[in-house]
Amino acid sequence: MNNQIGPERTCLICKIKGLKDIFFRLVKNDEKIYFDEKGTEQSRGMYVCKNKECLQRLSKHKKVLVSMEELVKMSVLLKNEKKDYLNILKVMKNSQSLTFGLNMVFDEIEKVHFVVMAEDISEKNSNKIIEKCKERNIPFVFHSTKSQMGDIFNKDEVTVIAITNKKVARGLIN
Ligand SMILES: [Zn+2]
Structure with a gap:
């Protein structure tokens, strides 16, 4: 990976465009969607903003089905929200978890x-x-x-x- 400014990505939820740093990267593998924390998975990536609004909406997405485990992994990484259980629980509320x-x-x-x-x-x-x-x-x-x-x-x-x-x-x- 180089440090040059790469192409713009688009949040699959709010459609905002930006450089990859503002997004979490998701990849699809065996019909399941995973959080690609290191950003190194070869599969084509999908992107979602690093904020609780887009993660919450992602948790209810009808087509992009991300497991609660992956959503929590992203939620705990949100800036200043590391131990904000309230927001993490909001993201989780539609799950069986x-x-x-x-x-x-x-x-x-x-x-x-x-x-x-x-x-x-x-x-x-x-x-x-x-x-x-x-x-x-x-x-x-x-x-x-x-x-x-x-x-x-x-x-x-x-x-x-x-x-x-x-x-x-x-x-x-x-
Ligand atoms: Zn977004």
Whole structure:
């Protein structure tokens, strides 16, 4: 690879044009789409802006089907948003990789690999969840508020969100 200014690329979502640095590169392999983090895969690339809006829209794309694992890999690289679980969870909300609400999280606790609790969750509920997490060795964090977490799912309030996909959880924790 040389450092010369290359051709312009186009975001497959918002159609903005620019040099490759402003985009994440995606490649298709065996009918699956992967994030080409190093930008060295030989296949023809597709490009998406390095911002949460385009990643969110990509997560709902009807034709370009990118797995949640790949979306999370990109989300955690967004500048200044490394640990912004709220935005990452927004990107993930249409997937089968998460569940929310105290009852659902407890019902599916056997599948849970990571827990995000609202900072304003009641002490009683947080104690219940923490106890369960410790018992099962599930990492957890407190992040944002009940109403901010509710916004993700168009609810007034959500107290807890759990990640039920191991690889996705690992991507979020690192
Ligand atoms: Zn874009």
